[in-house]
Amino acid sequence: MTLMMAAALWQFDLQAQQALQGGPDLVSPEIHADRKVTIRVHAPDAKEVKVSGEWMPAEGFMPGSALMTRDDKGVWSYTTPDPLAPELYTYAVLVDGYRALDAANPFLQRDVATVTNVFIVDGPQADFYKVNKVPHGSVTKRWYPSPGLGMERRLTVYTPPGYEAGKEKYPVLYLLHGAGGDEEAWMTLGRASQILDNLIAAGKTKPMIVVMPNGNVIQEAAPGEESKGFYKPQFMIPKTMDGTYETHFQDIVKFIESNYRVKADKAHRAIAGLSMGGFHSLHISRLYPNSFDYVGLFSAAILPRRQDAVLPAAYDKMDETLATQMKNGYKLYWIACGKTDFLYKNNLEYREKLDKMGMKYVYRESEGGHTWRNWRVYLTEFTPMLFR
């Protein structure tokens, strides 16, 4: 339906709506009481329709898929053979081989350049990802000046419930995205504001400000939200791991500490990130070795420094700066990684290095790999440990 058709809807009521939608008003996904899920698409002229969902075993690097069954009205349906564990799931449909979306489900997520449908199966852990009847923080998209990068840039700020009305100062978590992500990623794929709202309401996490910046130094903002217009997001973005971001990170800290009611000291600063953001968190916390009492490396991309690094000095003197960070002290250095993560070995080697130095950390090993499913879990586990 487009709003061009508002006339028809308003004048001819809901029967018109069905006609205009070009088919029956399907419920999809339907989450049954037993936690099985049915997906339905109306595609009478298609030869074959499949569904490809995050709950299916992957086929190599590709997500798995399953055939849907056509009824005599051209509605294709698929029901999961088993109940799904409580979780947020993404999926898409393949209509005669073309990767399409479930037209009955407008809830979508963009991961780099790929859009998928999304649904949540209720239950423990997954309930942290839902909007519940609890006090809600505010989420602001705001622009800040980065003198270091010579541009105005956009970031996302979560302020906890009660921030605006109060006078209290808050601690700050800097929460960094991975390769191909941007200042939207933790909010949409990571469900960060829901997780914070729910954990704060449960008394598990202290009220805090969460700052989600854009880690791609060539961007002002997420693709489509900057002056370059609507261009296709890429996974590999130039200059993301070359020292530039780490070197100028203080522009962000300075902006936040000048513009929000924060406790501007080491004891009230945390930095964490996933994948590339874990790499950034490692290096930023080391380069400013007396700035963060809490560091979180989620499936961190602990990779050798890139040959094309623009500011290679950022990655020099690794051992000395880590030693200084250790000597200055911190409250928590948290390393989390999935057993099947392709970066597992890199994280293992990094832990061995820290062991050798005598640098303390807490290690959390989970099932699974390099996925948002893990990063949402890590966020729910990491934030309760902060600012104690």
Add this chain to the structure above:
Amino acid sequence: MTLMMAAALWQFDLQAQQALQGGPDLVSPEIHADRKVTIRVHAPDAKEVKVSGEWMPAEGFMPGSALMTRDDKGVWSYTTPDPLAPELYTYAVLVDGYRALDAANPFLQRDVATVTNVFIVDGPQADFYKVNKVPHGSVTKRWYPSPGLGMERRLTVYTPPGYEAGKEKYPVLYLLHGAGGDEEAWMTLGRASQILDNLIAAGKTKPMIVVMPNGNVIQEAAPGEESKGFYKPQFMIPKTMDGTYETHFQDIVKFIESNYRVKADKAHRAIAGLSMGGFHSLHISRLYPNSFDYVGLFSAAILPRRQDAVLPAAYDKMDETLATQMKNGYKLYWIACGKTDFLYKNNLEYREKLDKMGMKYVYRESEGGHTWRNWRVYLTEFTPMLFR
């Protein structure tokens, strides 16, 4: 691509990316220098692929469509026969009859329950809809208490560039959505923050706060953003035009005036809305007849009061309250409507009624009908007239 595949991307580079995407890395849409636009989709197994775009003449109430042409690699393409006028355009593709999206274009808009791709052709007027290198306001999703409705509810607040750093007080525009919309609609479909940023930077519009509430009193927030979870948005929502929203609108004004640095007087309050939001603006400005110096009715749904109105008193004494509003005075009462709008006659009758009463208004008649294209234009024309 899912981030499950990050491993492959990181390790095997961009060749892997193409393989993982299941086809060539298409550019779509491609906006040519002559303003013709090409759409491309890779669907080698489809029998027929069409594109349906906002630039095509409608077929009855349905948007028009055109066949795409298949090449020997299974890429279907379509180029507009003529250059497109500068504008924001939505489109979708039909793959063997199934309404799908252009997989190469992750920029989407949700209009009620329907998601479409979007692109912008540069040029006068359309440039107001782009993110340009100008100072940017902040956009916050925030929850407010509504004692009248007995719930916490979500709204969107645009604060102009410089708001946070300054001490100045600002005027406020309350900007209301139409049927099936919510507190997201003006930001996404209406490009409100881009329009405000650009008009303020050009010196055409005074810096102002723009408040975009949710006009569906049964909702805490947009579908998917409230505790009811992910349910399919509907065009016709109960209790939207039954007096409840109008009667409790002061909850919103009170919240804004207690929480933002605003000039809290009639001379610095404006209210405007599209379709149902125009209906709301008409009635709210009349019910609180000494509150708003500026009223904007964009394609207003000036319909008879509903039989099922819960608070019918809101619609009683129409003539008396309008007379009071007239007597109290105002600076601008702006009525805009498209020539082919299905509500044209309703607006004509309303103008005749005002003429008869001697109640002054400014009338703006545009081409076209009941479309976001018109409402974006109306916003760019309305805001420069405010707070002069």
